[in-house]
Amino acid sequence: MDSFYIKDASKYVGKEVTVKGWLYNKRSSGKVNFLLIRDGTGIIQSVAVRSEIPDEEFKLFDKITQESSIIVSGVIGEDSRAPGGYELSLKHIEIVQISEPYPISPKEHGVSFLMNKRHLWLRSKKQHAILRIRAEVINAVRDFFNNEGFILVDTPILTPCACEGTTTLFETEYFGEKAYLTQTGQLYNEATCMAFGKVYCFGPTFRAEKSKTRRHITEFWQVEPEIAYAELKDIMDYAEKVIVYIVERVLEKRKDDLITIERNIKPLENIKSPFPKITYSEAVKLINEKGSYFEWGDDFGAPQETLISDSFDKPIHISHFPTKVKPFYMKRAPEDEKLALGVDVLAPEGYGEIVGGGQREENLEILEKRLKEDNLPRKAFEWYLDLRRYGSVPHAGFGLGIERVTTWICGIHHIRESIAFPRLLDSIYP
């Protein structure tokens, strides 16, 4: 189990190691063969000089095709000209399997071809780097909330209640009853935060939305913190802190990957507190000043979000939305019933909403009235109403979308590359 991995090359200079990997690329100059070998943790250039390797093994080079699995041994040396800075002087080579002609060549392929070969495309440098950044985003999120004293409490995926209408829900049969795939853990978080004070859930959520845009996938991961005895301003603080923390962490641990995908790092280095804070009404004014007509009371779409975020070089908080664009459980502003105590955070560089949240209505009578007004099934919400009967307190929370954040940090065009196996309107394969 004490295997050598390429990422650790610097610790093995002058030593003989065995690399178990795949051929990424090769070239030859007659007496010297160069193999670029990847092992999942990195790529190393391996050099075979005819005189230093058994003849029958040297001859194997011609046979080794792209992505063939091979085990090689040799001595690690520093070489500033080699990609990654280290080089392997080959002594032995063993073929595990000669790959069939690999469908993904260095030439350009269309995205639908590549998505259909997603199980292989993941081996390519850029996709590999994006998913390592994604993993770091997730680790950062968990470390942040754990360090801040939040407890992870998983909320259910299968839920009995179509809380906000069934049109964007995936439905399944649950032993004779209808059940739905969750869109958010929020309602359950409201129960667990009354038990644990500060909680978060982290898991996949689902939206059967017929949107075919570069910002939508049907299965997406969210972290959702919820805090008892908290108000809107508290969760705005936490949202800002976690975003700063994530970006710092990726810059610290995954700079190489950001360079691999040619991300301009300057805008990320600028992500520091404080973020600008504007209200919905101020945002509407801004949009109109920029020459785009937008009426107070409507919900922002991608074009409006881009107009707003283009005016700032940091993520921006927008709060105090019209109540009618926000769900029934959102608390209204004490000074103006028409405004909901919700907040969205938009990423800079036109990446749209990465956080949505707000303060929840804690009053039983108001919630009962709203359920009625919105024609929601009272019975399914009895447990939720219990939270307002037994020790109700002000509380607030938000959801942060992992794919949205990863897409922004990576600076990539389409959200589909921010998850290993994206589920899109027209694709559930592989």
Place this chain on the structure above:
Amino acid sequence: MDSFYIKDASKYVGKEVTVKGWLYNKRSSGKVNFLLIRDGTGIIQSVAVRSEIPDEEFKLFDKITQESSIIVSGVIGEDSRAPGGYELSLKHIEIVQISEPYPISPKEHGVSFLMNKRHLWLRSKKQHAILRIRAEVINAVRDFFNNEGFILVDTPILTPCACEGTTTLFETEYFGEKAYLTQTGQLYNEATCMAFGKVYCFGPTFRAEKSKTRRHITEFWQVEPEIAYAELKDIMDYAEKVIVYIVERVLEKRKDDLITIERNIKPLENIKSPFPKITYSEAVKLINEKGSYFEWGDDFGAPQETLISDSFDKPIHISHFPTKVKPFYMKRAPEDEKLALGVDVLAPEGYGEIVGGGQREENLEILEKRLKEDNLPRKAFEWYLDLRRYGSVPHAGFGLGIERVTTWICGIHHIRESIAFPRLLDSIYP
């Protein structure tokens, strides 16, 4: 944001703090009132002496019902007689909400009543402690795999393929096609480990099994590592190491919670490497020696698992199962085609299987033949077969069930208490 939480009481001795929480219990001796207050991080005894608190606030005590939300301030003192070792000398008390009569009293309730009030039951000491232990199990699992150089790569929940028959699958409609909720991320892990070397996925998985036992829930969380260039023995090592790591971590960080739930800690302190390793055939012999008739070739059920695990005081590896009880993708033993290179790990104390895994078949022709024999839809597996066409390597992995492990570590009777909102055959509420 700089709120005081009860868990930090030791750092505030002699200082005045404000506790925002709920009434857990109260008692009075006329001039002195005792309030047990919980805030989600702990419980603290608060003492109100009539002479030290404004009269109108002292009078509030009679009104405060169980689970009423209250904000109190006072000075923290050490007191070895107080539960937790610290006490709050009250100066002020403010009522946020007087709770309606709380349905869960200290008297005994039936489990179906409590499960129906799960959103409130979570506030009880024992449930609270179990879920904190669960959160620690999950943190331990992630830290272990991250420290060992694994990359987290999330696998999809919605899958197009009913890999092992549809009888235990939840089905949904995916924009006109059929889709299923995943039972395992394994097949996708096999793709990602060829891209990243060592990977793990961590998420909810689903089994629509009509089993109503104390070991079954329909929605359960699994961590599933998968390693390229690995064999059965390698993943047996990792399974053992992660189990030891989890138990050590819970003992280190959550001993208080284990004490709260009255877990006997001795058997947990014994969970050290090496674990015993036996083959399926040896296990069959053991079962028969113990006087229970069991035929070679059948799969173990709960009674057999208990018989086996009762013979050992540590988790035990069982390997080399009959091929016919294991799925098509499991590699067969080179020395005996009738045996599959799979391993189960059984928890001690009769808690059954906590790990299942094995080495995967890496040969294209053999897999093609098995798909045919098992009547599986070849087309849905094309991408999976690609992994054997392009640089196939020996690889292996396993799944570890979070609820099974939590149930065992907590020493509780039924798996339903190891997750916040369990999904059971007869219950999907709340």
